[in-house]
Amino acid sequence: MAANDMIIKIVSKNFDIPDSHKLDVALKNGRYTSIEKLFTMAPEDVTEEVCKSGLRGKGGGGAACGPKWKLMPPVDERPRYLIVNGDESEPGTFKDRQIFQYDPHLLIEGIICSCYAIGAHDAYIYIRGEYKWFIDRLNEAIDEAYAAGIIGDKIMGKHDFRVDITVHRGGGAYICGEKSALIESLEGKRGHPRLKPHGKECEWFYDMPATVNNVETIASVPNIVENGYESYTKYGTEKAPGTMLFAMSGPVKNPGVYELQYGCKMADVINEIGGGMQDGLKLKAVIPGGASCPILTAADVEKAYLDYESMWDIGSTLGTGGMMIIPEGVSMVDVAKNLIEFYHHESCGQCTPCREGTGWIDKILRELIEGVAKEDDIETLLDVCDTMNGKTICVFAPAVKDIIKSIVEKYKHEFLELIENKL
Numbered sequence: 538m539a540a541n542d543m544i545i546k547i548v549s550k551n552f553d554i555p556d557s558h559k560l561d562v563a564l565k566n567g568r569y570t571s572i573e574k575l576f577t578m579a580p581e582d583v584t585e586e587v588c589k590s591g592l593r594g595k596g597g598g599g600a601a602c603g604p605k606w607k608l609m610p611p612v613d614e615r616p617r618y619l620i621v622n623g624d625e626s627e628p629g630t631f632k633d634r635q636i637f638q639y640d641p642h643l644l645i646e647g648i649i650c651s652c653y654a655i656g657a658h659d660a661y662i663y664i665r666g667e668y669k670w671f672i673d674r675l676n677e678a679i680d681e682a683y684a685a686g687i688i689g690d691k692i693m694g695k696h697d698f699r700v701d702i703t704v705h706r707g708g709g710a711y712i713c714g715e716k717s718a719l720i721e722s723l724e725g726k727r728g729h730p731r732l733k734p735h736g737k738e739c740e741w742f743y744d745m746p747a748t749v750n751n752v753e754t755i756a757s758v759p760n761i762v763e764n765g766y767e768s769y770t771k772y773g774t775e776k777a778p779g780t781m782l783f784a785m786s787g788p789v790k791n792p793g794v795y796e797l798q799y800g801c802k803m804a805d806v807i808n809e810i811g812g813g814m815q816d817g818l819k820l821k822a823v824i825p826g827g828a829s830c831p832i833l834t835a836a837d838v839e840k841a842y843l844d845y846e847s848m849w850d851i852g853s854t855l856g857t858g859g860m861m862i863i864p865e866g867v868s869m870v871d872v873a874k875n876l877i878e879f880y881h882h883e884s885c886g887q888c889t890p891c892r893e894g895t896g897w898i899d900k901i902l903r904e905l906i907e908g909v910a911k912e913d914d915i916e917t918l919l920d921v922c923d924t925m926n927g928k929t930i931c932v933f934a935p936a937v938k939d940i941i942k943s944i945v946e947k948y949k950h951e952f953l954e955l956i957e958n959k960l
């Protein structure tokens with residue numbers, strides 16, 4: 538597919554406009570135009586439109602957004618909240634910060650639409666602590682929106698609906714991106730994931746109903762409200778309609794963040810949009826959607842399409858769409874070691890399989906690299922991976938198991954060589 542057919546700019550439409558983050562420029566370029574239509578609709582009709590659009594969460598899991606909003610209980614006297622997840626701490630994922638940098642008013646507009654749909658008057662945006670520059674930029678936009686009467690007691694100074702927005706700076710822990718850990722952190726506690734209920738229900742912030750959505754998910758809502766669900770479903774696949782911001786890092790000629798319709802062939806994206814590998818380099822592997830998605834070999838990449846279902850079919854996941862490109866010549870043992878150091882450090886430590894498992898894998902890989910590994914260490918490593926599956930409070934541990942196991946299984950010869958060379 539040609540680059541022009543793959544790149545569809547909905548969320549990123551204004552990114553290239555000079556000073557697109559400033560309110561006057563944003564207003565001249567279509568920001569806040571969805572609000573008039575919003576207030577002609579009933580809140581449940583907004584939710585219905587989002588359901589029909591098939592909008593899927595962009596924070597990694599791909600959960601359908603509209604049905605999630607419907608988990609909020611009927612409006613009553615209790616406060617209820619929208620929580621926007623801008624933690625973005627996964628290696629290889631760097632797309633939400635484009636929205637903070639280039640179009641923070643789109644996010645504010647999305648928050649107004651989403652708050653109206655779920656009946657919330659208070660929105661919290663939780664951002665990773667290291668994003669100081671982006672936090673400042675977002676706060677400037679929020680200040681502008683308050684000063685212009687866009688948010689506050691009356692939306693756009695006239696609609697009888699209050700929305701207040703608070704930005705919360707995280708402390709820099711990856712696990713605080715997991716929605717229940719994020720809420721714990723927002724409540725002032727240690728960012729530990731909570732046990733999940735058996736059935737589907739909304740989140741609870743200070744025991745009050747809450748919805749957690751990713752930054753890009755919320756930024757996708759104004760277009761759907763203003764232009765209807767068909768403006769979204771005309772792109773992408775049947776099960777994954779619309780677009781997503783895909784980040785590409787590593788030694789391709791044009792690394793960056795590109796808004797693509799779902800369903801593009803990964804090899805076309807790397808070659809046509811990424812410009813292919815830098816001179817003299819050959820593709821070895823791709824970690825497709827942020828660091829916790831099972832690795833794809835160069836042969837897998839030829840079969841990979843960028844939507845959730847296609848990625849499951851080839852044994853990986855789409856995650857956040859952050860593709861990490863790895864060239865020939867890079868040791869996959871080093872890749873695994875690099876990843877596990879991160880996960881070992883970031884495990885919150887509540888669950889034994891995760892706390893101990895990440896440590897064991899880190900230790901075995903270190904010994905392999907240092908040339909002091911034992912012959913059966915690879916089997917032990919795979920065993921440890923299996924103990925991390927299905928027995929933990931959150932999906933951090935199973936995701937670590939999936940990525941590490943995929944690297945060991947697909948590049949086992951590189952691990953074996955280290956043992957054989959030493960023996």
Ligand SMILES: Cc1cc2nc3c(=O)[nH]c(=O)nc-3n(C[C@H](O)[C@H](O)[C@H](O)COP(=O)(O)O)c2cc1C
Nearest residue numbers: 594595596622624625626714715716749750751754
């Ligand atoms: C370890 C871990 C880290 C996560 N980090 C993020 C993150 O940084 N940003 C994000 O939006 N979702 C993250 N998620 C997913 C959230 O738990 C949640 O599903 C998401 O924010 C829901 O929004 P969405 O439906 O709009 O994607 C993470 C999940 C896990 C298990």
Ligand code: SF4
Nearest residue numbers: 885886887888891931
């Ligand atoms: S799986 Fe790991 S990160 Fe998740 S709650 Fe358990 S110890 Fe914490």
